[in-house]
Amino acid sequence: MAPQNTPLYKALKNMSYKELEEIAQEIRKYIFNVVYNNNGHLASNLGVVELTIALYRIFDPIEDVIIWDTSHQSYVHKLLTGRWKDFKTIREKGGISGYTNIYESQADRFGAGHAGTSIAASLGYTLSDKIKNRKRNIVAVIGDGALGCGMALESLNQLNYQDAKVKIVLNDNNMAISRNVGTISQLLNNFRIKKEYTQAKEILKSSLEDSSLGKDVESVLKKVRNALKFSIYDTPASLFEELGIKYYGPVDGHDIKKMEEFLEFIKAYDEKSVILHVVTTKGKGFEETEKSPTKYHGVSKKEPNKVSYSKIVGHTLSHLKDYEFLAFTGAMADGTGLNVLQEICPDKVIDMGITEPSIVTTASALSLGGVLPVVDIYSTFMQRAFDSLIHDVALQEIPVLFLLDRAGLVGEDGPTHHGVFDIAYTRLIPNVEIWTPLNAQDLANMIYTSVIKGLKKPRFIRFPRDGETIEIQNIIDNLQIVDGEWKYLKMADSGIYALAVGTISQNVYEALKDYNVNIIGVRSVKPLYEYFLEILEQRAEYIFVYEEGSLKGGFNEEIFKLRNKKIYSFGVKDEFVSHATREEQLEECDLSIKAIKENFEKIIGGVKAQSSKKREIKK
Secondary structure (H helix, E strand, C coil): CCCCCCHHHHHHCCCCCCHHHHHHHHHHHHHHHHHHHHHHHHHHHHHHHHHHHHHHCCCCCCCCCEEECCCCCCCHHHHHHHCCHHHCCCCCCCCCCCCCCCCCCCCCCCCCCCCCCHHHHHHHHHHHHHHHHHCEEEEEEECCCCCHHHHHHHHHHHHHCCCCEEEEEEECCCCCCCEECCHHHHHHHHHHHHHHHHHHHHHHHHHHHCCCCHHHHHHHHHHHHHHHHHHCCCCCHHHHHHHHCCCEEEEEECCCHHHHHHHHHHCCCCCCEEEEEEECCCCCCCCCHCCCCCCCEEEECCCCCCCHHHHHHHHHHHCCCCCCCCCCCEHHHHHHCHHHHHCHHHHHEEEECCCCHHHHHHHHHHHCCEEEEEEEEEEHHHHHHHHHHEEEEEHCCCEEEEEEEEEEECCCCCCHHECCCCHHHHHHCCEEEEECCHCCCCCCCHHHHHHHHCCCCCEEECCCCCCCCCCHHHHHCCCCCCCCCCCEECCCCCCCCEEEEEHHHEEEEEEECCCEEEEEEEEEEECCCCHHHHHHHHHHEEEEEEEEEECCCCCCHHCCCCCCEEEEEECCCCCCCCCHHHHHHHHHCHHHHHHHHHHHHHHHHHHHHCCCCCCCCCC
């Protein structure tokens, strides 16, 4: 049994390789059991067990700076740095985070959740160490598709120019969440399976060791070795060394002893930045996870018979496959439901990897070429493309359909993945529409309408990480053309109005259906519907606004423009909501059925049972 209260990484240095193999298997079993109970990222963490053990036998996570890119593969890191006992609480409310968090441990040097940040962060630490005259190792561990991110490539371009000496460990498992895409991935993949280059290096090494001709031969052989790297085969070495980064590898990331030899070498190497190419198997250690790493990238509890909104998207687009459109994803075909379309029409789905700004700009030009782009990206990741949304799409009023998945509170993934800012950051952009479907059928209808009728300007359709107990075929059979007009969910003879944006209207209706209150489902945040605004202006005394998003910059700000009304808004306050279940987060933000009912009664009191005279709307 591994120690529970002291950092395990300190004990690793005194263990035999047999003991290290045993602790590796114990770690794998512990992660497997906890993740299946708590949900979380499984396959990525199973793949880095030996890599992390070897890394922490050579480097010190407290004395050195080790940054885990994206950090969804940081569970082994957490176990080795004093969180073995607390690991059972991972992703639970009040428990440890599923990602690195600078407020959780000194060993968590940089908070993450989005991909591609580790090399830039390492550069920042390196520059600070120069100013502070500190001597320590700066290590970036990057993989799972993150190397293809624009930020990662931009940062690689800076290392040599800034005279930075960063140690980069490339965890190459040929996967992001789904299979890696792009030329860099192909280059790495081709090199993994080409044994000739490694054999050529061994021959050179042997010749060099046996040579008695001195340094001249050594110099010649070094040039021959470089010729092999740059001419005979396409290798990652040519890519990185042209950027001024020394390349070593590939090395088996599950061979602790071999890994240590390479890690010792890059630790001692101090001429410039260096990258160690490590090959691992995502899902290592269990037959089912190795065979299906995409399926087991993340484990979550599925509600029986509940169909996710993401699946509704996939099936609706599949039904529309004969229409002219292309769907874009950023390494998230399975997560967004586009895998449903991909399976029957692979040419309809373009996976550009973790490159959100590029996706948006590419989609914009596709539209100018006469083809409708459907950009399906998580709300939290669309933040990365904000400039592209403004400059490349809205400014030119180019018709692009944006499907913002995971809009709202996402549960256990926490603040790095909440989609609570999209209403705020899209509302302020001119020339766009923002539609907010009330339910699964409404979502499917809005997509159907957008593809069938086409667009005149950019349109966002946002929906949460949720679903409904429905039959998909029933949704498809009932598809119809719609607009974004608001909808009465319940009419009453009072001056009390509840406005609910999107699917949170389901909670609002359930909480307030027995009260004398008008309930309106807001299906479009932009444009607003003047007819309903006029009703509110003339009839409303109390207005309650509910939105699953940030109140700052949110829809509620439009309603607060109404004069002489008592207005109350509920949603995400000016703070980051910590990881917990989605239900717990809704309760915290006053959006659960229980919280909606309690707050309504607290504010309205005896007024709720009273009726006010109906007033005619002035023409």
